[in-house]
Amino acid sequence: MVRVRFAPSPTGLPHVGNIRTALFCWLFARHHNGSFILRVEDTDRERYRPEALDAIMSGLRWLGLDWDEGPQVGGDYAPYFQSQRLEIYHKYARKLVESGSAYYCNCSPERLDKIRNQRLQNGLPPMYDRNCRDKKIESDPTDTDTVIRFKMPLFGKTCFTDELRGEICFENSTFDDIVLIKSDGYPTYHFAVVVDDYLMKISHIMRAEEWIPSAGKHILIYDALGWEAPKFVHLPMILGPDRSKLSKRHGATAITEFEQQGILPEAMFNFLSLLGWSPKDDTEIMNKEELISRFDIDGINTAASVFDFDKLRWMNGEYIRRMTPKQLTARLKPYYEKWGWCTADNPCDDEYLDKVSQAMQERLKVFTDMKELGYYFFTEPTEYDPKGVKKNFKPEVADWLNELANRFDSLSEWDKPNLEQQTRDFANEMDVGAGKVIHPIRLAVSGLRMGPGLFELLEIVGKEKVIARLKRAANWIRENIN
RNA sequence: GGCGGUAUCGUCUAGCCCGGUAAGGACAUAGCCCUCUCAAGGCUAAGACACGGGUUCAAAUCCCGUUACCGCUACCA
Numbered sequence A: 001m002v003r004v005r006f007a008p009s010p011t012g013l014p015h016v017g018n019i020r021t022a023l024f025c026w027l028f029a030r031h032h033n034g035s036f037i038l039r040v041e042d043t044d045r046e047r048y049r050p051e052a053l054d055a056i057m058s059g060l061r062w063l064g065l066d067w068d069e070g071p072q073v074g075g076d077y078a079p080y081f082q083s084q085r086l087e088i089y090h091k092y093a094r095k096l097v098e099s100g101s102a103y104y105c106n107c108s109p110e111r112l113d114k115i116r117n118q119r120l121q122n123g124l125p126p127m128y129d130r131n132c133r134d135k136k137i138e139s140d141p142t143d144t145d146t147v148i149r150f151k152m153p154l155f156g157k158t159c160f161t162d163e164l165r166g167e168i169c170f171e172n173s174t175f176d177d178i179v180l181i182k183s184d185g186y187p188t189y190h191f192a193v194v195v196d197d198y199l200m201k202i203s204h205i206m207r208a209e210e211w212i213p214s215a216g217k218h219i220l221i222y223d224a225l226g227w228e229a230p231k232f233v234h235l236p237m238i239l240g241p242d243r244s245k246l247s248k249r250h251g252a253t254a255i256t257e258f259e260q261q262g263i264l265p266e267a268m269f270n271f272l273s274l275l276g277w278s279p280k281d282d283t284e285i286m287n288k289e290e291l292i293s294r295f296d297i298d299g300i301n302t303a304a305s306v307f308d309f310d311k312l313r314w315m316n317g318e319y320i321r322r323m324t325p326k327q328l329t330a331r332l333k334p335y336y337e338k339w340g341w342c343t344a345d346n347p348c349d350d351e352y353l354d355k356v357s358q359a360m361q362e363r364l365k366v367f368t369d370m371k372e373l374g375y376y377f378f379t380e381p382t383e384y385d386p387k388g389v390k391k392n393f394k395p396e397v398a399d400w401l402n403e404l405a406n407r408f409d410s411l412s413e414w415d416k417p418n419l420e421q422q423t424r425d426f427a428n429e430m431d432v433g434a435g436k437v438i439h440p441i442r443l444a445v446s447g448l449r450m451g452p453g454l455f456e457l458l459e460i461v462g463k464e465k466v467i468a469r470l471k472r473a474a475n476w477i478r479e480n481i482n
Numbered sequence B: 001g002g003c004g005g006u007a008u009c010g011u012c013u014a015g016c017c018c019g020g021u022a023a024g025g026a027c028a029u030a031g032c033c034c035u036c037u038c039a040a041g042g043c044u045a046a047g048a049c050a051c052g053g054g055u056u057c058a059a060a061u062c063c064c065g066u067u068a069c070c071g072c073u074a075c076c077a
Helices: A016-031 A050-063 A086-098 A109-121 A189-199 A209-225 A255-260 A265-273 A288-294 A309-321 A325-338 A350-363 A369-373 A386-392 A397-409 A416-430 A434-446 A454-461 A463-480
Strands: A003-006 A035-038 A102-105 A147-150 A157-162 A166-171 A179-181 A204-208 A231-235
Touching: A003 A016, A003 A204, A016 A035, A016 A050, A016 A204, A016 A231, A016 A255, A016 A265, A016 A288, A050 A255, A050 A265, A086 A102, A086 A147, A086 A179, A086 A189, A086 A209, A147 A209, A157 A209, A157 A231, A166 A209, A179 A189, A189 A209, A204 A209, A209 A231, A255 A265, A265 A288, A265 A309, A309 A350, A325 A350, A325 A369, A350 A369, A350 A454, A386 A434, A397 A416, A397 A434, A397 A463, A416 A434, A416 A454, A434 A454, A434 A463, A454 A463
Parallel strands: A003 A035, A204 A231
Antiparallel strands: A102 A147, A147 A179, A157 A166
């Protein structure tokens, strides 16, 4: 039975790197019909942020990563908050002290600081000097004057098999006597993760590769407790464009920001799955079901990968293009409301919005592109693209636009064919190419030099508005161009 | 410093285990086609086996060394 957990620490906004790890865990669990467990590692009271957990959970939900056990859903191994499992850690910590595998230590943080600096100055690894190791201090996990440290073997080697990288070994002498229980009674990560993974019957520890160095220490703790360790899978990291660990300074890295920027969860899911994993053929666009059936450990890469925002945008565009106009409208609507485009005096009936969706669909990479590329379907252009003005707003164009406004006004039917016929006829009469007329109209109605086919655009924007905008542009030209 | 991990186009990657490919795909870039513009689409171009030694008829692939990059080195996770 595959049981994997995602164990975030609620210290801040959920980072894409962590979320990608969660996604791999989830895919692995779903592929093997196993369980995906969410466990909250809230043992650091200093960095704890109460709002972080909500952000993490909504990030997971946004992507569709549902958990079988954990906060809000419970489970057979509750509680899933480490802060609620203190007695459990204390119990096993006492056991370790009794068996001689751990010891109480009353060294002050000041002293620890001092020896660390000394050793650093002498070019030595900044390890604890094991001052209390053999003092046999009597205390209790709850005592705030002491911590519990693990008695690391002084020599020998500890090895473990990483499912991706093979055997990895460490010299025991390089391990510090790490703290298991802090003076505040909370366990450190190293201890809590071992106890919980074992007690919760985790089959595979899937976590980022930055944990490789501590895996050896964890193995030793498992041994001391007489437990068999789960399998280890250390996932490659995600890097920023400068190849350092992806972080805030690389721009949008919190999962919530992608949502705000108009990225589809489906696209994000697909994109993230391909960051560090490959289906081995050239398939790139895959839905959740395909991903579940194809994902497995052997496709996971060992090298870290750079997060390429451009490729995400491309993939998002792929997903946008695959939607029906109605589906696109549904996704776009919240943004329209946010931008104040859907109000009483603006046409926001679904039929209209669907037409806009259809016209704009293949021009959008992210939803927020709509704000610059399609605003004219909702609000009057207040300025005209300067390059377009220079190219298309010649003095004589003012008359053309007025004339066009009149002719459009008398159109029997406001539709694409009629608009096109009328426009081309006019160009012929003026003895110019159709483009010479089309471009000024586009600029007058949309303010832009780019967009959907002009006649489709005109049909959608509607008779009244088009005519008003043509006249308005004509006046603008008279006032500004000579 | 110590310990560990990693190394194929700018980026994501296939190929490596089981030596023989014109080293394949995608994003981005450039050009062309399509065209009322922008997209989308189609075609084309440019672009990589970190380096040095072996082994072999033959090495991206196997062996050794070097280099570079990244991570860890807390009473943080």
